[in-house]
Amino acid sequence: MPDTETPSRGAGLLDRLSRWLDRDHLPDPAAVRSLYEAALTDSAANRLARQWADRYLAADAEERRCLLAGLVHAGIGLEAESDHSSRLFRRLYAESDRLVLMVELRADMLRWRNQVAGLSALEQVLAVQLSNWFDVGMLELRHINWDSPASLLEKLIRYEAVHAIRSWEDMRRRVAADRRCYAFFHPRMNDVPLIFVEVALTEDMAADVQALIDPGRPLADLGKARWAIFYSISNTQRGLRGISFGNFLLKRVIEELLSELPKLKSFATLSPMPGFADWLGKRGGDEIQEYLSDKAERQAAAQDPGAGAAWVDRLRGGVAEPGPESTRRTGLRLAAHYLQQLRGADPLDPVARFHLGNGARIERVNWAADRSAKGVEQSCGLMVNYLYEPDQLDENRARLAAGKPRTSRSVQWL
Structure with a gap:
């Protein structure tokens, strides 16, 4: 027998949904609970999920915090070992058709997990889901250079988390002939770079980052380059923090470098020790x-x-x-x-x-x-x-x- 709701129950869910959509306080937990419990084929719960997702993406920070608190409250009493929470996120992703929503959801959960009781457990479930959705085999590697779209170069400047890019002159040096910069993209977030990897091509293993990123540094002779130095790896999405891509990222970059510069022999980082x-x-x-x-x-x-x-x-x-x-x-x-x-x-x-x-x-x-x-x-x-x-x-x-x-x-x- 198909697992669907009767018309009267579906209408009741939508009535409750419309009431909280028109008000500023928390949504009705009885309505939101169906996002956890109803089958993924349930049409009323799925319509509710689309409405919830739209409101969340349009909300300011305080309203988002309230909506997340409502999610937690609606799930109180559900068995911990069940898959109710993962069903919630699968439904929201499927009905919103926006992977960016799930990334923003986790970023907000990480922000408020110590302020909203129960949010941390929900965040851990979403982290597992994101690990599946961001399968490394799906990521696309793109080479960034001075001819890349200005909007992409601006994102590199904005998201550089290790060594700040302070000017367009600095930016130009980071993508010069003796440098390589790559970005990884997900096909469902095609205009959003997820990770930037910056590489210097040198004769020796670098020991001084000031010299490495000096905009006035002369170009190195690529014919003499034997080392690829990874000096900056920046994750642009807070919602993907802690989502491991394993050695896939650097392996892909190493393969790309060797296909272009087969004389490279060694690969190392020049890394900070932030703690x-x-x-x-x-x-x-x-x-x-x-x-x-x-x-x-x-x-x-x-x-x-x-x-x-x-x-x-x-x-x-x-x-x-x-x-x-x-x-x-x-x-x-x-x-x-x-x-x-x-x-x-x-x-x-x-x-x-x-x-x-x-x-x-x-x-x-x-x-x-x-x-x-x-x-x-x-x-x-x-x-x-x-x-x-x-x-x-x-x-x-x-x-x-x-x-x-x-x-x-x-x-x-x-």
Whole structure:
């Protein structure tokens, strides 16, 4: 027997829907509950879903928060192990025919999950759905250059999350002949770049991002380029935060680069450590003393609960004015130790989590590599190279799963 509603029940749902559409307060939970419970073939619930989606996309921030609270309230009492919540999102996606709605829904859920009780559980269900809808095999890779549409270049400027693009001159240098920039798109969001990947083609493994992104830097000779340095990877959609695309993204870019420049031999990143200063500032002397280079400093730090915060200040100062070699060496050792810290099975640092999770190894830590205000604030000016060796990715992931992130000998010897 077809699973459909009787006309009277359908009319009742639409009557309740029309009442809350005309008012400013929360929608009727009895009406919204049908979005969870009714079969996906239920015509009345599906019409309601289209109305809800339209209102949500047109709503301001406060109204969206209220609508999300209404969703949570309507789902109270449903069995946790059921698929009611995933049915809700499948219905909204199918009836709105807008993947962008689902991305915006999750972005708003992440924004308000600590303010609206029960929203966090709903957000986790949507994250699983988005992982399915954004299957990596569906993403399209596009090369961006100076001849790309101005609207796309403007989006790159707006969404660049690692190293700000400060002018059109800066923008032009980022897509010059010795640079490559790529964007990934989903066919259902064809005009919205999801991820930007910026690459520098160099003779050696880069250790200084200021030199790398300097708009006045002369063009490198592509004939001598042997390294591809990934120096910026920016996710443009907050609603896709934490949705893993695995090593697919960089693998696609590496394949694209090799098809154009077969002389490239090595692939690495020049990456920030956004959590380093905060982590170090919370460490007591007993936690870091073994990494201090000077014996007297180790003894002094032993009983000092504020030793980590003092070292943050010291390392930041060392970026502006070179200090003793012992300060530089201690900074490198502390950063290397931080990069190997795990929370559960995952690296503590979010950028390390991405690259080590994709099978890279910690290759080198670089002193005073990012002297921008942001770089000094977040990581005391230090940066790290993660090395991608295609034949070692699986082994490196296995070592990470065993709680032992892969590092180079130069890092081990710090």
